[in-house]
Amino acid sequence: MNTKYTLKNGYTFSRIINGGWQLSEGHALKSIIEKQDVLKGFHELVARGFTTFDCADIYTGVEEFYGEFLKEHIAAGGKREDIQFHSKYVPDRSILAELKPADVRNSIHTSLKRLGVEQLDMIQFHWWEYKVPGYLEAAAELQKLKQEGKISQISLTNFDTQRTKEIVESGVTISSMQAQYSLLDRRVERKMQQYCLENDIALLCYGTLAGGFLTDKWLNSPDSNDLDNRSLVKYRIIIDDFGGWEAYQELMNLLKAMSVKYDCGIANLSSAYILQKDAVGGVIVGTRSSRHIAGNTKTMEIKLEPEDVKTIDAFISKHPGPKGEPFELERAEDGPHIKIMLRDLNKKS
Numbered sequence: 001m002n003t004k005y006t007l008k009n010g011y012t013f014s015r016i017i018n019g020g021w022q023l024s025e026g027h028a029l030k031s032i033i034e035k036q037d038v039l040k041g042f043h044e045l046v047a048r049g050f051t052t053f054d055c056a057d058i059y060t061g062v063e064e065f066y067g068e069f070l071k072e073h074i075a076a077g078g079k080r081e082d083i084q085f086h087s088k089y090v091p092d093r094s095i096l097a098e099l100k101p102a103d104v105r106n107s108i109h110t111s112l113k114r115l116g117v118e119q120l121d122m123i124q125f126h127w128w129e130y131k132v133p134g135y136l137e138a139a140a141e142l143q144k145l146k147q148e149g150k151i152s153q154i155s156l157t158n159f160d161t162q163r164t165k166e167i168v169e170s171g172v173t174i175s176s177m178q179a180q181y182s183l184l185d186r187r188v189e190r191k192m193q194q195y196c197l198e199n200d201i202a203l204l205c206y207g208t209l210a211g212g213f214l215t216d217k218w219l220n221s222p223d224s225n226d227l228d229n230r231s232l233v234k235y236r237i238i239i240d241d242f243g244g245w246e247a248y249q250e251l252m253n254l255l256k257a258m259s260v261k262y263d264c265g266i267a268n269l270s271s272a273y274i275l276q277k278d279a280v281g282g283v284i285v286g287t288r289s290s291r292h293i294a295g296n297t298k299t300m301e302i303k304l305e306p307e308d309v310k311t312i313d314a315f316i317s318k319h320p321g322p323k324g325e326p327f328e329l330e331r332a333e334d335g336p337h338i339k340i341m342l343r344d345l346n347k348k349s
Helices: 035-047 062-075 093-098 101-115 135-147 161-169 192-198 230-242 245-262 266-275 290-301 306-316
Strands: 004-006 012-014 016-019 052-054 084-089 120-125 151-157 176-180 202-206 280-286
Touching: 012 016, 012 084, 012 280, 016 290, 035 062, 035 290, 062 084, 062 101, 084 101, 101 120, 101 135, 120 135, 120 176, 135 151, 135 161, 161 192, 176 192, 192 202, 230 245, 245 266, 245 306, 266 280, 266 290, 280 290
Parallel strands: 016 052, 016 280, 052 084, 084 120, 120 151, 151 176, 176 202, 202 280
Antiparallel strands: 004 012
16 A cells, blocks of 8 residues: 555645644543653654654644654754644634634744744644634635645645535635544545545545554453543544444454454554545554554555455444534534533643
8 A cells, every 4th residue: 555645736645644632731631641752753653654744733732742853853864845744723612703814824823833844734724613604714814825835735624515615615725624534433424525536635534543442452341431531532432323332342353353364453454444445545643652653554554355345344334323424423512522522722722
């Protein structure tokens, strides 16, 4: 499997993107991040060709951490263009109604300063609440910043198909859509995937390992509410949407039996399955230490055979998973998903 993905406009990034959410101060509940080990891991990732890093203005401390890594990379003889930084612009829910073009510009300039770069390789735009107008105007301002050279690629994250179409038809060029997509959550397949195919928009998929639940660590594990971080809390709800703990463990055992054939782990199979899907440009996998790196290389070596894809599809077809479009349940004020969402993180960053 090719380790790189190139958009029709020529922009190239890694098919396995190094995720930064797990490094955020807002992520950990109990676990401690060994930052020197992470930095060591980053350098090794780049050396192995995994050169793309995902972050966000709301991932407290992560843009600055990536900036520190970039300085080390350049000091060691590397070049700025060796690495791609995909950040996000996520205006706080509380300010959406009053958001002005100057606010958009200030946020982008803050991300540039934190990362220590003159141009953002990609900015991924999110809007918390559709009933609050302004996302078209904010996207238009991002387009202006692109024209000025401050942004290379404009993308979206967690938009539904209807609003994505609105933004595209307003004249904003969208390179990719970051959306949750895994064996447990296939909401993108309902409408978004086809729209992306038809409009040359690459899917960048997060949650592919369900916060760690789709790894050997959780095979045949008893259910528990004693979870280490917010990702596990979030994806435990997805497991309920999928069909509950028993159905999830059935899937895990199916994957474990199949993993023997490919000499890999459950995580590798879970990522490889999504990477083979239509319109998927890459998957975002969190890296918190250098020990996670070998798994990326193994995933890229896997090409699932058609009969194995059919076996997986036959099982998950019995478990439709979360309802609606991408992020629809997470926007529902009366649902369980929104309780894990922190919608005003820029106030703290």
